[in-house]
Amino acid sequence: MGVFGRFWLADAISMFGTYITTVAVQVIAVVALSASATEVGVLNAARWLPYLLFGLIAGVIVDRCRRRPMMIGTDLGRAVLLAVIPLLAAFDQLSFPVLVAVVFGVGALSLFGDAAFQSFLPRIVDRERLSWANVRIEQTAAVAQTTGPLLGSGLIKVLGAPMAVLADAVSYAVSGLLVATLRVEETKPDPAERHILTELREGLRWVYRHRMLAPLAVSSHARFLFTAMASTAFVPFAVHTVGPTGLGFAYAAAGVGTVAGGAVSLRLHRRLGLAKTIVLGRLLAAGGFLLLLTGDWAVYGGQLLLGLGLGFEGPHDVTYRQRVTPDRLQGRCNATIRSFNWGMITIGAPLGGLIGDLVSLHAAMIVGSTGMAIAALALLATPFRTAH
Template sequence: MTRAFARFWAADTVSLVGTHVTTIALAVLAMDVLQASTTELGVLRAAPFVPYLLFGLLAGVLVDRYRRRPILVGADLARAAVLGLIPTLHAVDALTMPSLVALVTVFGALSLVYDAAHQSFLPKLVPAEQLTTANARMEQTRATAQTVGPMVAGWLVKAVGAPFAILVDAVSYVVSGLVLATLRVPEKVNPPASRDLKRELREGLTWVYRHPVLAPLAVTSHAWFLFNSIVTTVYLKFVFDDLGFDAFQLGLTLALGGVGSVLGASLSGRVTTRLGFGPVIVLGRWLTPLAYLPVPFADSSTTGLVLLCAAQFGWGFGVGVDSPPEMGYRQAITPDHLQGRMNATIRSLNRGMIVLGAPLGGVLADAAGSRTAIWAGIAGLAGQAVAITRSPVRRVRETR
């Protein structure tokens, strides 16, 4: 791997750990300091993903029009400033739930732009044949942060309080932005002859949804995020309230998901080399509903806790195996001038599915019970697995 990729990877690692700190700290801040209701917590959870649903396609056009490194640096520094406002407002007793939701929404908009540029910048750093390996290494980092981040967050929130723990994430974005600013990677931008927004949007949508492989890959990915968000939303209430496990035990099950992701990402490159891109992606999509099967059968016993841990580990393993080849394939086959629009289109609609799926899971659980809602999510995940198995994706072996 190149030195430029090593710096890019380091910047991503720093900001990811900080992100998991903020995820926990925001929830504690809303519940303990601002006395948020369950509905308000749901709104707060959906807030950072709303911009993906509303403006995701526009972000793709922006990224394809300009050099990506300055966008990454600017978005990192701007996110640091937004997060820094949270403890500042708290210190002057001016922080409210509406202002917190507004700040988190702005943060989500900046993350939207960053994510579109981030995924489109990686092909500039490594050759096409190394994209799966590079994505696997970054997936390992994400999985490790998912395992370690919540534990660090718990300690920081207890030591300095939730508002000021968020400063850690703000600092992490400053560090990430400064590291990215040191990259010296040539970026040649070929702007369109005319800045026709509708035409540029149409080009991105056409590339994704009329491509024989990208189209089923994208549509089933949207379905995966919709039904997975139903399960993950209900899972927290099911484990904590219905089964009566404490916060440490809940965190333990989630940490096992990170461990599974690390292992899956570690094996992903070798499995992809042996089986090919398509079969590994299909395998990963099946592992999610299969991994979740033990969850509705869990009870409040030690055996129940083991079932939950096994389910999260299997889920994480599937994501770790699937994500690198899926991202590597998308990046390798997409022309550079469409990278931003391709990534933003797929990622934005994926995140938009969370905005729909999370409240839908809550409604289903309230109306029919947690186990029924989880079964509904599993059924939907099995449906997307069947769909991608019957699609041309399964026949893809190489990126040529």
């Protein structure tokens, strides 16, 4: 198996575990700890708050270090943290604040690990094949999204939600060991004296003064904000509508849609162009949240449509910024955009929970999906509409 093959396998294994935990942690919160919609929003925000707090610094650090050791360390660190959940649950010591703290810690390690991951890929794949590699990774993530929640639902039913989280801990440990087997020549960046604020400004200028990257980044930030609002309301809505097991099947339906969307995304990109492909994908994702409000079984159809949209547009914005960004700025570019993207969840998730508690879960999903659609269409009014 080649370098990319092992790199892909490590990511795939950890991805399967992550989707198991996606279901298990939310079931723990809603069922075992009786969390409200607002508390689910707080839990979701905790996962992404490190991106908002430390994201820009993470980009500087990733550009200063070799990326393979960072991926290994963050994988093993996440394995240890996630193992805390079943351990505390076994002694009846798991509480909602502790769950939030563990999720925050996993998010902090994921921040550095993800920035290193996206910045490492251009080192092992030719730039001409980056689209192909990102589509393969996206399709694998979709398969994991399809089967991971189903596996998670089965583990929850047989072993309980806390023990299902242990599967994710094991997956991160295996991923870290696989990355350790990669033999890639990776020289340490120039040790010349640097100033962290200067490097931060350089990364921010690259993204937000770039004629094409800037509108793509801002549009993505808005999409994440409104998606978080709708997604937070979706969790208690689905649990109460189709049950915890149904939530797993709903996430699986989204995975099926993402696989289908990824299968035709390159062909769609060649026919429509970059901007229209991304906009179409985001409009379909927004429509998915509206569709699931039309009836109980529509929960699955809505998630299927959501996944289809993600599969259409997912690989292309990542590939675009990887191809236009020089290697020395890869860490800062990826971390800057991801930090504000995921940071928007820390605002949108609690806001969606509040709307869900104070008005209705339906209202939160309608507001979120409407915002997603507006943010998508606005991208066509920017210079990015001509991007290649």
